[in-house]
Amino acid sequence: MGTLEVLQNTAHSGQHRLTAHQMVRDTLRLAILSGRLPGGTRLVQADIATTLNVSTTPVREALRELASDGLIQFDPHRGAVVHELDMEELKEIYVIRMVLEPLAVRLAAERLTKEQLARAAELLREMDDTDDPGWWVERNWQFHSLIEQAAGSRRLAAVIKTVQNSATLYVAHSVQLNPARMREGNAEHKALLSALNKRDGDKAAEILEKHLNRTMQGILKSADASDQPVPGGRAR
Numbered sequence: 001m002g003t004l005e006v007l008q009n010t011a012h013s014g015q016h017r018l019t020a021h022q023m024v025r026d027t028l029r030l031a032i033l034s035g036r037l038p039g040g041t042r043l044v045q046a047d048i049a050t051t052l053n054v055s056t057t058p059v060r061e062a063l064r065e066l067a068s069d070g071l072i073q074f075d076p077h078r079g080a081v082v083h084e085l086d087m088e089e090l091k092e093i094y095v096i097r098m099v100l101e102p103l104a105v106r107l108a109a110e111r112l113t114k115e116q117l118a119r120a121a122e123l124l125r126e127m128d129d130t131d132d133p134g135w136w137v138e139r140n141w142q143f144h145s146l147i148e149q150a151a152g153s154r155r156l157a158a159v160i161k162t163v164q165n166s167a168t169l170y171v172a173h174s175v176q177l178n179p180a181r182m183r184e185g186n187a188e189h190k191a192l193l194s195a196l197n198k199r200d201g202d203k204a205a206e207i208l209e210k211h212l213n214r215t216m217q218g219i220l221k222s223a224d225a226s227d228q229p230v231p232g233g234r235a236r
Contacts, residue, residue, distance in 0.1 A: 020058035025065055027052060032071050032082055033172040034134030039084035043072060070166040083169055087220060090170050094216040096163045101144070101212065102205035104160055105192075107151035109201030116150055120193055127186050136182050137172045143189060147196070170219055177222040181215075188214070 018026065028048070031037040043063060049056045063080045066072045073083050112120075123143045130136050141164065148160045175181045188211040195204035 020054040021061045024048065024052055024054060024058050025062035028062060028066060029069075029071065030134045030138070032066075033137045033168065034132065035172065035176045036134075037082050039082050039169075041082040042078055043080040043082065045080070068165075069168070070162075071169060085169060085173060089166075090216065090219060093163050093167050093170065094212055097160075097167060098209050098212050100156065100160050100163070101148060102209045104148045104151040104153070104156055105196070105204045105208050106201035107153065107156075108147050109196050109199050109204050111152050112147070112150045112196055116146060117193070117197060120146055120196070124186065124189055124193060127182070127189070131179065131182070133172060133175045133179070133182070136175060137168060140171060140185065140189075141168055147192075171215060174215055174219045174222070178218060181218055185211070185215070 028037070028043070037043075045056045045059045045063070049059045052059075063072060067074060067080070071083055072080050075081050120143060123139050123146070127136055127139045127143070130139075144164060145161065148164070149157050151157060175185075188207065192204055192207045192211065195201075195207055
């Protein structure tokens with residue numbers, strides 16, 4: 001399936017409520033996270049604009065935002081391309097996450113409001129109710145972001161957001177290779193939320209560190225088992 005056909009199939013009717021920039025961004029993001037646009041795929045502004053019936057301006061804005069999120073990169077010769085996965089990059093990202101996010105969750109355990117805890121529970125229900133990898137990954141990102149933002153440190157949250165954005169493609173890759181990982185992840189998230197509801201920051205941090213390590217090891221194991229580069233990327 002070509003890039004343009006993928007985008008046509010990904011765009012949905014509910015997007016008429018979004019601005020053109022938001023619609024393009026969300027369509028591309030879902031297509032990337034669901035694996036329908038694999039690493040290395042070229043994203044030509046004019047073609048995207050024609051397919052989604054918008055001008056090139058919102059496409060350009062969307063591509064810049066997706067680049068800042070680590071989902072695409074700008075190649076001097078090929079233009080915008082979907083970011084290719086790299087197992088050494090994966091290890092670096094998760095080492096950072098396993099240091100910073102348990103710290104944030106300890107702080108968040110003391111500060112999460114009832115409304116934030118309710119929203120986290122709602123996100124978990126949505127993740128339980130879907131088998132779509134792209135949809136699940138988006139809710140997974142929102143769940144983790146909600147907790148880290150509640151830590152009360154803007155600088156810590158900003159650093160974590162950067163590595164979480166970079167990790168998103170790898171999480172998507174993990175659940176595409178092993179859809180059962182979504183169910184496993186849901187169980188781990190529920191244990192994490194239970195600890196947060198009890199305001200047990202140490203337990204929450206322990207659960208989160210194990211959760212992040214399982215995700216990393218799962219991706220590495222899948223790449224080693226196939227003895228092939230990850231789809232659209234490089235396994236090292």
